Amino acid sequence: MLHNVINSVPELARAEHIEALKEIVTPHLSDNLDRLCAIRGLRPFHDGTKLVGTAFTVKCRPGDNLYIYKALSMIQPGHVLVLEGGGHLDNALIGELILLYAKQRGCAGFIVDGAIRDVKAFAEDSLPCYALGNCHRGPYKNGPGALNVPVSVGGQVVNPGDIVVGDEDGIITFPQSQADKLIEAAHASAKKEQGIMAEINTGEHYQSWLGAVLSAQGLTFGEEKK
Numbered sequence: 001m002l003h004n005v006i007n008s009v010p011e012l013a014r015a016e017h018i019e020a021l022k023e024i025v026t027p028h029l030s031d032n033l034d035r036l037c038a039i040r041g042l043r044p045f046h047d048g049t050k051l052v053g054t055a056f057t058v059k060c061r062p063g064d065n066l067y068i069y070k071a072l073s074m075i076q077p078g079h080v081l082v083l084e085g086g087g088h089l090d091n092a093l094i095g096e097l098i099l100l101y102a103k104q105r106g107c108a109g110f111i112v113d114g115a116i117r118d119v120k121a122f123a124e125d126s127l128p129c130y131a132l133g134n135c136h137r138g139p140y141k142n143g144p145g146a147l148n149v150p151v152s153v154g155g156q157v158v159n160p161g162d163i164v165v166g167d168e169d170g171i172i173t174f175p176q177s178q179a180d181k182l183i184e185a186a187h188a189s190a191k192k193e194q195g196i197m198a199e200i201n202t203g204e205h206y207q208s209w210l211g212a213v214l215s216a217q218g219l220t221f222g223e224e225k226k
Helices: 015-021 026-031 066-072 096-104 119-123 176-200 208-216
Strands: 051-060 079-094 109-116 129-134 145-147 151-153 156-158 163-167 170-174
Touching: 015 051, 015 163, 015 176, 026 163, 026 170, 026 176, 051 066, 051 109, 051 151, 066 079, 066 096, 066 145, 079 096, 079 129, 079 151, 096 119, 109 151, 109 163, 170 176, 176 208
Parallel strands: 051 079, 079 109, 109 129
Antiparallel strands: 051 145, 051 163, 151 156, 163 170
């Protein structure tokens, strides 16, 4: 059984990848991951600061944060604590004290498949935090748990060492090995959209980007002739 497992600390993503991803929106990453990869159902509790970092995964017993404490003692600057809490909303897994200590340790943010508390502290802070919900009741500290194993959060399997990107549109995770190609593809998507926006700003009724999609499915632009 996957209980009380403590695996080694995942290697941090390359600095150039982290910097590049700070300028890329999650929709462009999602589009180039075939729109299959996404953490769904979580919402931001922080001030809107973008999240980019490397997954340090924690599998918790629902309502219990003992192994989050252990993770706090091991994380390195740039790690994102990705917490599988079974979607449990009856007890908060993290609160203001963990927020303060994690920030001091250089944590890049939190992804919580469960509840948090001390919502005001998170809302007024720049440390990114996405969670399923909130609850004033605190957690137990008995275990079991596991560190740096594959976890399931919001319908997405996250592996230790995956790159995590979060913004106002949602959260994307992917292996570090995909970063170079994904960043290049996302830049191409941004350039394509800039061209479409320029065409829209001409004010012309006919738009080539719109016509191309319609014609590919056998539809014509504008009113159908009878």
